[in-house]
Amino acid sequence: xxxxxxxxxxxxxxxxxxxxxxxxxxxxxxxxxxxxxxxxxxxxxxxxxxxxxxxxxxxxxxxxxxxxxxxxxxxxxxxxxxxxxxxxxxxxxxxxxxxxxxxxxxxxxxxxxxxxxxxxxxxxxxxxxxxxxxxxxxxxxxxxxxxxxxxxxxx
Numbered sequence: 001x002x003x004x005x006x007x008x009x010x011x012x013x014x015x016x017x018x019x020x021x022x023x024x025x026x027x028x029x030x031x032x033x034x035x036x037x038x039x040x041x042x043x044x045x046x047x048x049x050x051x052x053x054x055x056x057x058x059x060x061x062x063x064x065x066x067x068x069x070x071x072x073x074x075x076x077x078x079x080x081x082x083x084x085x086x087x088x089x090x091x092x093x094x095x096x097x098x099x100x101x102x103x104x105x106x107x108x109x110x111x112x113x114x115x116x117x118x119x120x121x122x123x124x125x126x127x128x129x130x131x132x133x134x135x136x137x138x139x140x141x142x143x144x145x146x147x148x149x150x151x152x153x154x155x
Contacts, residue, residue: 006093006094006095006098007041007093007094008041008042008043008044008045009041009086009094009098009100009101009102010041010042010045010101010102010104011039011040011041011042011052011101011102011103011104012038012039012040012049012052012053012056012103012104012105012106013037013038013039013082013103013104013105013106013142013143013146014037014038014039014053014056014057014075014106014107014108015037015105015106015107015108015146015147015150016037016038016057016061016063016107016108016110017107017108017109017110017131017150017154018109018110018111018112018113018128019109019111019154021130021131021150021151021154022113022128022129022130022131022134023037023128023129023130023131023134023135023147023150024037024061024110024113024114024116024126024127024128025037025126025127025128025129025134025137025138026038026060026061026116026118026123026125026126027123027124027125027126028122028123028124029120029121029122029123029124031089031139033139034139035127035137035138035139036138036139036140036143037138037143037146037147038053038056038057038060038061039056039103039143040052040055040056040059040060041101043055049077049104049106050075050077050106051066051067053065053075053077053104053106053108054066054067054072054075057075057108059119059122060116060118060119060122060123061114061116061117061118061126062116062117062118063108063110063114063116065108071108071110074108074109074110075106075107075108076106076107076108076109076153077104077105077106078105078106078107078146078149078153079105080104080105080146080149081102081103081104081105082102082103082105082142082145082146083100083101083102083103084100084101084103084142085099085100086098086099086100086101103142105146105149107150107153107154109154113128131147131148131150131151132148134147135147135148
């Protein structure tokens with residue numbers, strides 16, 4: 001039996017939104033009342049962040065914004081990052097001594113409120129909310145802050 005590799009402490013956060021600034025939130029399966037945007041770590045150290053973002057969006061919502069898809073040009077790197085302390089409940093996923101993660105912010109504009117396809121092992125529910133309400137509903141302060149930046153990046 002092979003050991004599962006440690007998570008890489010570099011991730012993406014993708015704010016999926018409509019032109020009207022409605023934001024898709026998904027509820028984590030492993031934490032009660034934890035609503036968030038799409039997030040996920042790199043699969044390997046040299047994976048480009050845009051590929052990480054597109055892969056995570058596809059895995060977590062079924063929305064395809066990978067290269068050559070109709071939505072590929074709508075996935076935008078905001079050029080911002082957050083460095084935050086990893087919650088103790090999830091630190092065991094990382095190598096010993098790793099306490100912080102660097103999160104890169106992306107936005108994905110979809111034409112309307114799409115119905116996501118969730119993997120029930122990861123997420124149990126979804127909802128679309130106006131961006132201010134979505135920010136208020138997020139468990140993670142960095143996710144809420146990213147959503148509040150949406151008006152300046154959604155032009």
